Amino acid sequence: MAQKIAKDSFRTAFRTLDKDVLRWFPGHMGKGLKQMQHKLRSIDCVIEVHDARIPCSGRNNDFKYTISGVKPHILIMNKSDLINDEFKSRIVTRLKSDCEHVIFTNSRDPKCPGVKKLFPLARELISQSNRYNRQDEEDYNLMIIGVPNVGKSSLINALRMRHLGKGKATPVGAHPGITRSVLQRIKMCESPLFYMLDTPGILTPNITDTETGLKLALCATIQDHLVGETIIADYLLFWLNKHKRFEYVDYFKLDRPYDDILQVLPRICQNYNKFLKLRTPMNEYVYKPNLDAAAQIMIKAFREAALGKILLDESLL
Ligand SMILES: Nc1nc2c(ncn2[C@@H]2O[C@H](COP(=O)(O)OP(=O)(O)OP(=O)(O)O)[C@@H](O)[C@H]2O)c(=O)[nH]1
Numbered sequence: 001m002a003q004k005i006a007k008d009s010f011r012t013a014f015r016t017l018d019k020d021v022l023r024w025f026p027g028h029m030g031k032g033l034k035q036m037q038h039k040l041r042s043i044d045c046v047i048e049v050h051d052a053r054i055p056c057s058g059r060n061n062d063f064k065y066t067i068s069g070v071k072p073h074i075l076i077m078n079k080s081d082l083i084n085d086e087f088k089s090r091i092v093t094r095l096k097s098d099c100e101h102v103i104f105t106n107s108r109d110p111k112c113p114g115v116k117k118l119f120p121l122a123r124e125l126i127s128q129s130n131r132y133n134r135q136d137e138e139d140y141n142l143m144i145i146g147v148p149n150v151g152k153s154s155l156i157n158a159l160r161m162r163h164l165g166k167g168k169a170t171p172v173g174a175h176p177g178i179t180r181s182v183l184q185r186i187k188m189c190e191s192p193l194f195y196m197l198d199t200p201g202i203l204t205p206n207i208t209d210t211e212t213g214l215k216l217a218l219c220a221t222i223q224d225h226l227v228g229e230t231i232i233a234d235y236l237l238f239w240l241n242k243h244k245r246f247e248y249v250d251y252f253k254l255d256r257p258y259d260d261i262l263q264v265l266p267r268i269c270q271n272y273n274k275f276l277k278l279r280t281p282m283n284e285y286v287y288k289p290n291l292d293a294a295a296q297i298m299i300k301a302f303r304e305a306a307l308g309k310i311l312l313d314e315s316l317l
Pocket residue numbers: 078079080081082105106107108146147148149150151152153154155171172173174175176177178179180200202
């Protein structure tokens with residue numbers, strides 16, 4: 001029934017009035033790339049971290065020509081606990097021409113197999129590569145890079161926890177932009193001696209179209225309010241309907257799937273008791289649905305996989 005309703009009349013393409021997606025993403029991150037280039041000589045391996053829910057969208061390939069083109073490069077698909085395992089081999093195949101070494105991690109779990117695999121693979125690749133003037137040195141220097149909020153700091157902490165038994169070296173935040181580009185050298189492993197040269201290098205996401213921008217926003221690579229919670233929630237609703245993922249109907253206690261976000265948000269306000277109390281010119285109080293709060297509830301549900309495991313790039317594989 002739900003499928004039929006969705007199929008007959010729902011949107012087949014996502015349109016937003018706000019076409020200027022690039023405006024959402026700040027341009028200041030280019031500075032980070034320059035700093036990374038300065039450190040290039042002493043780096044033995046580049047660890048690129050990206051969000052496994054968007055393996056094709058938003059990766060910034062510029063660094064390949066400036067940094068990783070000449071260094072061993074491992075691509076980490078982090079937050080892989082939020083996608084279904086069945087997609088992993090398709091992701092590896094899809095990314096093969098770009099990077100031969102793809103590892104899936106859940107950085108919230110230092111014991112996950114991907115975290116375990118990373119240093120042995122890095123060591124192997126470094127030993128096969130030209131280390132310039134550093135052949136005699138016995139330490140390995142890594143650089144972790146990626147767009148905001150993909151879990152770079154969490155990965156560093158997971159690796160340190162695993163190999164050194166130590167806790168946090170870098171702050172982790174639920175909001176993008178926590179890491180500042182202060183240069184430091186963090187010990188990651190004693191034997192063999194692994195260092196991470198900088199705090200994580202932040203790359204500007206590569207936005208090719210509106211949908212890419214909205215997927216990046218859903219994955220929290222940019223602060224929600226810069227894009228607008230309602231636009232992000234609307235895109236989520238569109239995506240869920242298009243991919244026949246109707247778990248949201250039960251989760252938000254709706255009676256059926258809806259295509260119009262302005263029909264969904266007031267119902268969520270009702271069910272979650274999200275109202276704004278406003279005073280009228282007559283000094284009376286009225287209650288208005290708090291649509292932004294409802295949109296935040298939808299976005300949070302996606303981010304916590306409460307609507308099921310969702311690979312936003314599914315149709316690009
Ligand atoms: N489910 C899940 N959440 C993760 C994972 N890795 C990180 N997170 C969460 O993602 C958010 C961002 O993590 P950070 O480690 O701060 O990301 P970052 O890339 O260092 O962020 P910036 O400093 O803004 O560039 C935090 O809320 C983490 O708890 C993961 O593998 N799975």
